[in-house]
Amino acid sequence: MKKLLALASLILTLAFVLSACGTDTASASTPTPTATPVSASNSTTDSTPEPAPEPQVSNFDTSKNISIVAREDGSGTKSAFMEIIGLKGKADPANVIIQTGTAGVLAEVKSNPAAIAYESLGYVTADVKMLDVDGVEATVANIQNDTYKISRPLSIVYQESTLENEVNAAFYAFLQSSDAQDIISEEGYVSIANNASPYTINGSLSGTIDISGSTSLQPLMIELEAAFKVLQPNVTVNVSGGGSGTGYKNADEGVSEFGMISEVFSLEKAPSCTHYIVAKDGIAVIVNGDNPLGNITMDELKNIYDEETTDVLKWDSLIK
Amino acid sequence: MRGLFLFCAGFSVLALGCICVFLFASGVPFIGKVGLGNFFGTKWHLNSEAYGILSMIVASLYLTALSTIIGVAVGLLTAVSLYKFCPKNAVAPIRQLINLLAGIPSVIYGLFGLIIIVPFLRDKISPNGIGYGLLAASLVVSIMILPTIVSVSLDALNAVPKAYYEGALALGATNEQSVFRVMLPAAKSGILAAVVLSIGRAIGETMAVIMVIGGSPVMPKSLFQSVRTMTANIAMGATELSGDAATALVSTGVVLFFFTLLLNMSFSLLKGGEKRGKPQKTNT
Numbered sequence: 001m002k003k004l005l006a007l008a009s010l011i012l013t014l015a016f017v018l019s020a021c022g023t024d025t026a027s028a029s030t031p032t033p034t035a036t037p038v039s040a041s042n043s044t045t046d047s048t049p050e051p052a053p054e055p056q057v058s059n060f061d062t063s064k065n066i067s068i069v070a071r072e073d074g075s076g077t078k079s080a081f082m083e084i085i086g087l088k089g090k091a092d093p094a095n096v097i098i099q100t101g102t103a104g105v106l107a108e109v110k111s112n113p114a115a116i117a118y119e120s121l122g123y124v125t126a127d128v129k130m131l132d133v134d135g136v137e138a139t140v141a142n143i144q145n146d147t148y149k150i151s152r153p154l155s156i157v158y159q160e161s162t163l164e165n166e167v168n169a170a171f172y173a174f175l176q177s178s179d180a181q182d183i184i185s186e187e188g189y190v191s192i193a194n195n196a197s198p199y200t201i202n203g204s205l206s207g208t209i210d211i212s213g214s215t216s217l218q219p220l221m222i223e224l225e226a227a228f229k230v231l232q233p234n235v236t237v238n239v240s241g242g243g244s245g246t247g248y249k250n251a252d253e254g255v256s257e258f259g260m261i262s263e264v265f266s267l268e269k270a271p272s273c274t275h276y277i278v279a280k281d282g283i284a285v286i287v288n289g290d291n292p293l294g295n296i297t298m299d300e301l302k303n304i305y306d307e308e309t310t311d312v313l314k315w316d317s318l319i320k
Numbered sequence: 321m322r323g324l325f326l327f328c329a330g331f332s333v334l335a336l337g338c339i340c341v342f343l344f345a346s347g348v349p350f351i352g353k354v355g356l357g358n359f360f361g362t363k364w365h366l367n368s369e370a371y372g373i374l375s376m377i378v379a380s381l382y383l384t385a386l387s388t389i390i391g392v393a394v395g396l397l398t399a400v401s402l403y404k405f406c407p408k409n410a411v412a413p414i415r416q417l418i419n420l421l422a423g424i425p426s427v428i429y430g431l432f433g434l435i436i437i438v439p440f441l442r443d444k445i446s447p448n449g450i451g452y453g454l455l456a457a458s459l460v461v462s463i464m465i466l467p468t469i470v471s472v473s474l475d476a477l478n479a480v481p482k483a484y485y486e487g488a489l490a491l492g493a494t495n496e497q498s499v500f501r502v503m504l505p506a507a508k509s510g511i512l513a514a515v516v517l518s519i520g521r522a523i524g525e526t527m528a529v530i531m532v533i534g535g536s537p538v539m540p541k542s543l544f545q546s547v548r549t550m551t552a553n554i555a556m557g558a559t560e561l562s563g564d565a566a567t568a569l570v571s572t573g574v575v576l577f578f579f580t581l582l583l584n585m586s587f588s589l590l591k592g593g594e595k596r597g598k599p600q601k602t603n604t
Contacts, residue, residue: 006405009397013418013466064449072535073366074560089367097452097546098535100556111439114449312448 060113060290062316068304069108069117070096076216080262081118081283082305084150085298091307106286113288114315116304118150121282122188131285132295143190143282149298151190151282154217155265156258157251157273167207167235168257174199174228175278183223189279199231206234213247213260220279221260248273293319347574350567359571364537364553366561371568373550375539377575380549382454382540383529384522387461391522392515394462395469402470403477404499415471422467430531433460438532446544452534455543460528465518472517476510477503509590516587523579526551550576 070092071078082088092098097115099105102123109115109128121138124130130138133149142148156175163169174180177199181191211221218241225237242250244261251259252270265275285296293315300318303309351359354371361372398418402411437459442451480503488498504511534546535556548556554569554576561569 006397006401009394010401010406010414012394013398013470067450072556072560073565074557074562091365091367092536094536094538095450095546096534096536097450098548098556100530100535107434111435112442112451 060292060315060319062314062319064114064315065095066304066313066315066318067108067112067115068093068096069105069112069115070098070305071105071118072098072100076219077118077120077283080152080216080281081150084152084283085302085305087302087305087307093305093307093309095312109286109288113290116285116287118283118285120188121151121190121284122185124284124286127289128286129289129291131287131293133285133301134297135295138282138284140190140282143280144192148282150285151280152262153264153277154189154214154220154279154281155261155275155277156211156217157213157248157261157265157270157275158258159251159254159272160274162257165207165257166202167205168209170202170205170232170235171209171228171237171258172276174231175224175276179227179231180224180278183227184220184279187220187223189220190282192277192280201231205232207236209235209237209258210240210250210256211237211258211260212240212242212250212256214244214262215241216244216262216281217260217278224278245269291315343570343574343577346567347571350564350571351574354568359568362539364548366565366568369564371564371571373553373568373572373575375537376548376550376553376572379454379533379540379547380523380551380576380579383457383461383533383549384519386454386458387465387522388515388519390458391462391465391469391518395466395514395518396473396511398466399470399474399477400499400504402474403503404495415474418467418470421463426464426525426528427531429460429464430528433457433528433532441544448542448544450534450544450546452532452546453542453544454533454540454547456532457529457549460532461522461525464525464528465521468518468521469514472514473507473511476507476514479510480506513587513590516583516590520580520583520587523583524551524576526555530555 079088082090097108099108099117102119105117105119106123106125106128109117121140121143132138136142136148138148138150143151158168158172163172176193176196178196179199181193181196184191211225218239221239225239228235228237244263247256247259247261248269249259250256251273259270259273261275262281267273285301287293296318304313354369358369359371360374360377361370362374363370363372364375402414406414433456437456438451440451441456442449445455484502484506485498488502489495493501529549530552533549533552535548535552536546537548537553538545540547550572553572557565557569
């Protein structure tokens with residue numbers, strides 16, 4: 001009896017060894033001959049009744065709980081998403097599954113039929129399904145013309161007189177150039193300048209530009225700064241954070257040449273300034289490819305991601 | 321030459337010292353600053369300055385307990401099987417294979433859990449459609465601790481004098497009875513050491529756990545619920561957070577450090593006990 005038990009556990013351990021090896025090298029699965037016929041016969045008996053009761057086109061089970069997928073605290077995508085759907089500063093709902101990167105979010109939505117998640121539009125791949133929000137499809141065009149709701153402009157604010165300085169004017173021209181638009185698209189943001197022309201290098205240019213403000217725009221601005229440095233090696237661009245409030249204030253008071261903001265420009269916050277939209281940040285709501293849902297409203301999204309929603313939500317509350 | 325050896329010896333001590341200083345210098349004052357009530361509370365919400373890690377401590381302990389129970393049950397029986405019940409010429413290759421488990425990087429275990437265990441639990445077993453959680457993580461970690469348990473407890477069994485086994489047989493005990501009633505109790509302290517070692521590995525495991533635990537900072541109420549362990553908390557936030565939130569992670573590290581310290585101390589106590597008091601008892 002005990003001998004059998006001990007032998008069984010030995011086989012189990014070996015199975016672990018082999019299965020772990022299998023994922024490691026994607027080979028070496030020939031041994032454990034006793035296990036294969038058993039599992040094979042099991043799966044045949046299990047699978048025979050399955051196809052019968054499901055004659056519909058989709059085999060999506062709407063009685064399943066919604067698996068809410070979110071990003072970790074500190075993620076720029078997360079704070080942007082929560083702010084836009086009206087949950088700024090709130091925590092995640094209790095049953096949330098946290099993925100620490102774009103790839104993790106996409107992998108989870110791809111493999112879990114009941115998942116819902118959000119991701120920067122530029123990173124969404126074809127193997128997951130993007131939902132329309134309030135009836136508007138998440139496309140670059142709809143973000144450019146402001147009809148898609150989960151997006152926000154990332155702008156620089158500056159005083160008109162700033163551009164009289166040729167170093168500042170050169171950087172401003174660079175932001176509008178096709179060189180900058182390529183970086184913007186590559187980083188997963190939405191470029192809003194169509195038909196941009198390449199930047200023309202001015203060899204004699206040298207100086208320093210100070211940019212500060214929104215931490216949402218900061219990572220993109222750092223990439224842009226690095227590219228600008230290659231084109232204009234004698235110009236130093238300092239990019240620092242501080243938040244949109246700091247961006248307005250520093251531009252208005254002339255502390256920084258450009259301030260960065262991640263909201264719609266408000267003249268009241270910086271009366272002496274004007275603005276230029278560098279790019280837009282579009283966030284797609286994604287579900288598994290088998291999910292029949294096509295559209296979601298902002299209220300439904302807010303309800304799903306609100307920490308105060310205590311009921312467990314099922315897909316049939318969204319799919320009628 | 322002597323100086324070089326001394327330096328090498330000193331280096332590891334220095335590294336330990338540096339880590340301790342770093343942990344305690346920034347971690348402990350932070351706990352004082354936010355208050356014990358906040359820090360050992362149940363609410364982790366960075367935007368409202370709530371840094372409660374109690375739910376993560378509980379999740380870490382649950383994970384450790386569950387994975388150790390599974391791992392020890394399977395591992396100990398494996399060791400017994402290798403010790404007496406397995407064909408003699410199969411023992412060495414099987415040991416090698418099990419030791420191979422110890423060499424697999426933990427991220428591979430995580431991947432295995434994420435791709436095989438989580439979807440399996442989600443689709444076949446879980447009552448609420450969530451595959452992430454304590455059960456998935458415990459299964460993954462229990463596989464990871466198997467090699468430790470098997471090799472340490474097998475060594476402990478082999479260290480027991482053969483005469484015990486033969487004596488038991490001579491008194492009329494069957495093969496099973498002599499192994500389970502005589503040999504196992506005689507190897508008790510070595511087996512306990514294996515258990516403590518594997519607990520240490522289970523509580524500190526990070527990468528594989530992160531991939532299958534879910535990550536929601538709530539009190540664990542079910543095996544199929546997204547929760548967060550202390551190690552996962554640190555690793556998830558370490559590259560993204562700054563300011564007070566980052567310091568909170570260091571403080572989480574202090575708590576984790578205490579748990580591992582406790583384990584190490586109990587391990588050395590057990591080892592000490594083994595040296596002094598092994599050959600007396602034979603039971604029956």
